[in-house]
Amino acid sequence: MVTKVKIDPITRIEGHLAIEAVIDDGVVKEAKSAGTLFRGFEIILQGRDPRDANRLTQRICGVCPTAHATASALCLDDAFGLTDKIPDNAKLIRALILGSNFLQSHVLHFYHLAALDYVDAVSVVGDVAPFVPRYQGDYRVTGQQNAELVNHYLMALDIRRKCQEMLAIFGGKMPHNVGTVPGGVTEKPTEDKITNFLWRLNEIRDFVDNVYIPDVIAVAKAYSDYFEIGKGCQRLLAYGGFDVPTGLLFKAGVVSPDLQLEPFTKENITEDVKHSWYADSSSGKNPAQGQTKPDLKKKEAYSFLKSPRYKGQVCELGPLARMVSNYVQGDAITKQLVDSVLGEFNAGVDALYSVLGRHAARAVEAKLVGDAMVDWLTSLKPDEPAIVESHIPDAGEGTGLTEAPRGAVGHWMTIKDKKIERYQVITPTAWNASPKDDKGQPGAVEQAIIGTKVKDKDNPFELVRIVRAFDPCLACSVHLLDAKANVLGVFRVV
Numbered sequence: 001m002v003t004k005v006k007i008d009p010i011t012r013i014e015g016h017l018a019i020e021a022v023i024d025d026g027v028v029k030e031a032k033s034a035g036t037l038f039r040g041f042e043i044i045l046q047g048r049d050p051r052d053a054n055r056l057t058q059r060i061c062g063v064c065p066t067a068h069a070t071a072s073a074l075c076l077d078d079a080f081g082l083t084d085k086i087p088d089n090a091k092l093i094r095a096l097i098l099g100s101n102f103l104q105s106h107v108l109h110f111y112h113l114a115a116l117d118y119v120d121a122v123s124v125v126g127d128v129a130p131f132v133p134r135y136q137g138d139y140r141v142t143g144q145q146n147a148e149l150v151n152h153y154l155m156a157l158d159i160r161r162k163c164q165e166m167l168a169i170f171g172g173k174m175p176h177n178v179g180t181v182p183g184g185v186t187e188k189p190t191e192d193k194i195t196n197f198l199w200r201l202n203e204i205r206d207f208v209d210n211v212y213i214p215d216v217i218a219v220a221k222a223y224s225d226y227f228e229i230g231k232g233c234q235r236l237l238a239y240g241g242f243d244v245p246t247g248l249l250f251k252a253g254v255v256s257p258d259l260q261l262e263p264f265t266k267e268n269i270t271e272d273v274k275h276s277w278y279a280d281s282s283s284g285k286n287p288a289q290g291q292t293k294p295d296l297k298k299k300e301a302y303s304f305l306k307s308p309r310y311k312g313q314v315c316e317l318g319p320l321a322r323m324v325s326n327y328v329q330g331d332a333i334t335k336q337l338v339d340s341v342l343g344e345f346n347a348g349v350d351a352l353y354s355v356l357g358r359h360a361a362r363a364v365e366a367k368l369v370g371d372a373m374v375d376w377l378t379s380l381k382p383d384e385p386a387i388v389e390s391h392i393p394d395a396g397e398g399t400g401l402t403e404a405p406r407g408a409v410g411h412w413m414t415i416k417d418k419k420i421e422r423y424q425v426i427t428p429t430a431w432n433a434s435p436k437d438d439k440g441q442p443g444a445v446e447q448a449i450i451g452t453k454v455k456d457k458d459n460p461f462e463l464v465r466i467v468r469a470f471d472p473c474l475a476c477s478v479h480l481l482d483a484k485a486n487v488l489g490v491f492r493v494v
């Protein structure tokens with residue numbers, strides 16, 4: 001029997017995302033991932049002072065504004081001819097600001113967005129919001145361990161507050177920090193700020209080591225079948241991120257399904273729009289020539305996300321991509337961390353290509369970033385500069401590529417007559433949750449859903465667990481439709 005499951009909105013993610021799955025004989029045959037909100041920041045930025053991009057693009061998002069602050073600052077550095085002049089102090093402080101947001105976001109994702117798919121909070125605290133409404137059944141962690149996980153849900157709120165406070169030491173405030181600007185950063189390092197940062201960082205690292213990673217392992221042991229679910233496209237892409245004086249913490253690269261590495265070149269990125277609500281004339285362009293021309297009348301379109309592709313191929317971005325990219329490039333610390341977590345399951349690196357693998361990669365990454373931040377913090381030189389002077393050129397072009405908590409992010413701009421002529425942003429979720437491209441290839445989340453067995457179409461745990469493991473930055477719900485596309489039911493997912 002063919003049925004359609006529509007999850008719209010998928011909650012406990014960021015923003016507006018709808019998932020529709022055609023299920024035949026209990027297995028997903030077709031999937032559609034739809035971004036249902038038009039933002040239009042590219043259009044808002046046209047004709048404005050180029051420096052406005054650094055302020056306004058942070059407003060794309062309240063959870064991951066820091067990555068947009070970083071990408072826009074790198075883009076402006078490039079357009080202003082400053083890339084080689086950024087002081088070491090500025091590189092380190094930018095990395096500490098972004099790293100604080102990574103730690104906050106990864107803890108948020110596991111405990112407050114994803115864990116309630118696995119942890120039975122209702123049996124501990126009762127039938128109260130935000131733990132209901134929810135899907136019924138398949139909560140396998142029980143007793144004391146379940147009670148501890150619920151307690152950690154509350155502890156994680158306090159840890160996230162400390163991450164935000166830590167970010168504000170150098171960033172001024174969170175969200176939408178005022179520290180990361182073209183030319184460097186606005187705060188000088190002082191002994192006082194370094195000390196205030198360090199005690200918070202050490203408490204957060206302690207939480208990652210002794211609570212977050214053990215909890216991910218505990219959940220994974222109860223749900224080991226989820227190492228087999230949600231494999232995805234298996235082609236991974238990282239732009240590279242955390243550009244500190246000692247090099248990139250996250251190495252750039254494209255990793256093929258047989259774990260072969262290819263160097264990343266930004267010119268190979270294009271965006272298709274055949275299945276997006278944008279004019280067909282704008283399809284297939286590199287973002288440096290990209291356009292944002294809404295067209296709401298297209299019949300085949302089902303998303304406001306475009307379909308970014310690398311050499312025409314679908315790629316997955318995020319912690320999985322970064323950890324595998326670092327792993328195949330021989331990064332010793334990444335290898336040791338990944339092997340030690342996967343060793344708990346006698347599994348190889350290919351186990352990361354799964355629902356649980358994505359959670360494990362994110363937890364490992366939190367440790368990698370938190371530990372590296374100690375080195376960055378102690379490398380700051382209080383007597384040295386943290387910014388260089390900048391001037392807006394009459395004309396120019398810039399690109400800013402970095403990594404956000406949920407994957408690589410890129411900003412592209414053109415300046416004409418000292419104003420923004422063109423601005424394009426590609427978010428990691430545009431890659432992961434993209435609709436079909438011009439060749440009909442489904443996006444990364446769509447591919448991860450296709451082939452999944454859904455045991456109970458009224459409680460499609462499998463599908464929401466797959467989608468949430470990607471940590472998409474959008475918002476969502478589930479509707480059930482029969483083969484004639486009649487809606488059978490609408491489900492709220494908490």
Ligand code: NI
Binds near residue numbers: 062065
């Ligand atoms: Ni976001």
